[in-house]
Amino acid sequence: MERRELVKALGLGALAAGGLVACGDNEMLASNKPKKPVTIDWKMVTTWPKNFPGLGTGANYLAQLIGEMSGGRIKVKVYGAKELVGALEIFDAVAGGTAQMGHGASYYWKEQVPAAQFFSAVPFGLTAQEMNAWLYHGGGMELWREVYEPHGLIPMAAGNTGVQMGGWFNKEINSIEDLQGLKMRIPGLGGEVLRRAGGTPVLLPGGEIFPSLQSGAIDASEWVGPYNDLAFGLHKVAKYYYYPGWHEPGTTMETFINKAAFEALPEDLQAVVRAACRVANQDMLAGFVAKNNAALQQLVNDHQVELRKFPDEVLLRLKQLSDEVVREEVAKDPLSTKVYKSFSKFRSQVGEWQSLSELAYLKAREL
Numbered sequence: 001m002e003r004r005e006l007v008k009a010l011g012l013g014a015l016a017a018g019g020l021v022a023c024g025d026n027e028m029l030a031s032n033k034p035k036k037p038v039t040i041d042w043k044m045v046t047t048w049p050k051n052f053p054g055l056g057t058g059a060n061y062l063a064q065l066i067g068e069m070s071g072g073r074i075k076v077k078v079y080g081a082k083e084l085v086g087a088l089e090i091f092d093a094v095a096g097g098t099a100q101m102g103h104g105a106s107y108y109w110k111e112q113v114p115a116a117q118f119f120s121a122v123p124f125g126l127t128a129q130e131m132n133a134w135l136y137h138g139g140g141m142e143l144w145r146e147v148y149e150p151h152g153l154i155p156m157a158a159g160n161t162g163v164q165m166g167g168w169f170n171k172e173i174n175s176i177e178d179l180q181g182l183k184m185r186i187p188g189l190g191g192e193v194l195r196r197a198g199g200t201p202v203l204l205p206g207g208e209i210f211p212s213l214q215s216g217a218i219d220a221s222e223w224v225g226p227y228n229d230l231a232f233g234l235h236k237v238a239k240y241y242y243y244p245g246w247h248e249p250g251t252t253m254e255t256f257i258n259k260a261a262f263e264a265l266p267e268d269l270q271a272v273v274r275a276a277c278r279v280a281n282q283d284m285l286a287g288f289v290a291k292n293n294a295a296l297q298q299l300v301n302d303h304q305v306e307l308r309k310f311p312d313e314v315l316l317r318l319k320q321l322s323d324e325v326v327r328e329e330v331a332k333d334p335l336s337t338k339v340y341k342s343f344s345k346f347r348s349q350v351g352e353w354q355s356l357s358e359l360a361y362l363k364a365r366e367l
Contacts, residue, residue: 040269042076042261045090047104049207050080053231054224054291055253058159058284059103062255065276070269076101087205091256095151100261103158106144106254107188108203114329115147115336117188118343119155121248123322125343128160128250128285129358130350135252138346143339152259156277159253159284162292164245165229166310167222168213168238173310176317185209185221189325190247196321206232213237222247226295227288235303242308246318253284 044063048056063076079099081087090102091109107117119140126134134140135157144155167186173179180198184191191201202218212218214237221238222245223229235241255277262270299305310318330340 037071037073039072040074040265042074042101043084043099044076044078044101044103044255045084045093045099046078046102047081047087047090047108047205050078050083052080052206052228054161054228054284054288055159055206056080058253058280058287059255061283062103062158062276062280065279066273069272069276074265074269074272078103081205081207087207088203091151091153094256094258095153097258097260100258102254102256104254105187105251106155110188113147113151114333115339118336118339119144119147119252119254121188121190121251122326122343123190123193123247124249124319126250126347126350127354128162128252130347130354131160131250131252132157132281133350134343134346139342140346143342147335147339148256149259153256154259154262155254155256156274157252157281158255158277159281160288161224161228161248161251161253162285162288163225164222164248164251165225166242166245166247167220168229168234169220169240169242170213170238171219172240172308173242173314175311176314179314182220183218185212185218185223186247188247189322189329190222192325192329193247193318193321196325197318210234210237224251225288225292226299227291230295230299235299235305239306240308241299241305242310244310244315246310246315246322253281255280 044059046056046059048059050056051060059078063078066074066076079085085093085098087104088108090099090104091112093099094102105120107120110117119135131140135144141157148155167184171178176197179194182194182199183202184194184199185202185204186194187201187203191203194201202212204212204218204221206223209218209221209223210232213221213234221234223232223234225245229235229241257273262273265273296307300307326340330336
């Protein structure tokens, strides 16, 4: 081969080799390029009207947190009551896979799951702070998961209202006899106590309270507290606003997740969902504490609502009836017995400290 042809051949070989190297580099770069994460789309069905202050916005906030904390890997679309399923149908909808998440309060499911109601509110039971302590550090959350396990659901605390108001009435409550014959919207164990006192408890989702009071279908209703009750306009259809909320001293809002959907998540996203629920749980309570009194002042000063305290003798009788009702409810169901044993033991233990700390301090502050 002549010199010129040899140089040409060697040059072409070098170019070819260089091309192979470059091609290899490009393939390597392509393989190392971060893949776009797969987005997981979830539906959350709620018992609340869409965007309802406090409760509905609490569901929205939880969905937002999950999206932000997951870096957009999970997107949760929130459906208000009746947008996808009825308000009181969300438990079965999530268990059946229609949606991946539900947001509500566990006493709504007492007919399907009697033990569930102990994880929302027990008359004369735990306050919000005590409830969180029992759930996170007293074995309550483990029991809650056990209760929902047969239904293919994983429960998590996702908010708290704090001590609620006693409710809206169109007549004064001066004695326990005034509750006889009263048709009142009141769920859970509190409703059973009203029944024992001679009243008729009615289970209604929040969106049906106003028209039911307005039409006379019910005579009274509890809901939450001033912030929520003002937003519902309940002052327009009832005259007397009673306190304290003996029936719901620290009501836990829940989210429950379809177990198969949750377990399909990678471990880091499971941790994100759990952490988001903890944040949302704390945030809702802080919101109610911050906003309730301003709303109460508006109800009293601007709308001339008559604020009344239940007489002590009424509260004492309600407490006696509550003890009777809880004992009987617990005796009907072995799982309720197990849950309430833990609940009542914790209430007794924490109550001693609360008397020396929170209660003693609040009394001292008022001196």
